[in-house]
Amino acid sequence: MSLEAQIMTDLKSAMKAKDRVALETLRAIKTAILNEKTAVGAGVMTAADEMKLLTKLRKQRVESATIFRAQNRADLAEPEEAQLAIIERYLPEMLSEAAIESKVKDIIAAVGATSMADMGKVMGQASAAMAGQADGKVISGIVRKLLA
Numbered sequence: 112m113s114l115e116a117q118i119m120t121d122l123k124s125a126m127k128a129k130d131r132v133a134l135e136t137l138r139a140i141k142t143a144i145l146n147e148k149t150a151v152g153a154g155v156m157t158a159a160d161e162m163k164l165l166t167k168l169r170k171q172r173v174e175s176a177t178i179f180r181a182q183n184r185a186d187l188a189e190p191e192e193a194q195l196a197i198i199e200r201y202l203p204e205m206l207s208e209a210a211i212e213s214k215v216k217d218i219i220a221a222v223g224a225t226s227m228a229d230m231g232k233v234m235g236q237a238s239a240a241m242a243g244q245a246d247g248k249v250i251s252g253i254v255r256k257l258l259a
Contacts, residue, residue, distance in 0.1 A: 114161040136197040162243035169198050206244045215253050
């Protein structure tokens with residue numbers, strides 16, 4: 112089942128359950144999917160595109176909640192965190208730093224990277240291999256550490 116079909120099914124369930132937070136979140140995901148499909152023009156999204164979109168929505172919620180918490184605005188941070196929990200249902204399990212480091216080491220060996228000059232090659236492969244499972248900043252930090 113595609114992400115869009117899953118969202119529509121869950122949206123109906125949220126309407127029946129009168130779950131306001133889930134309803135808002137699922138509508139936001141649906142809108143983002145429709146906007147992306149319109150922007151692409153083809154109207155078809157691959158699974159990778161869907162993961163990238165959900166990762167982007169997840170990142171937005173994390174950043175907003177972090178800012179609100181830093182400003183002691185728990186009343187604004189809590190809805191963001193509730194939406195984040197719903198978005199994460201559709202994303203694969205996040206990898207631990209040890210798992211990311213292990214995968215990056217394998218990619219470095221496969222690419223034959225030896226210095227920071229090869230960072231682009233490694234990042235391209237690592238980002239594709241761990242799409243939706245790891246944050247790009249974490250991957251970048253680990254790649255820098257291993258290539259330095």
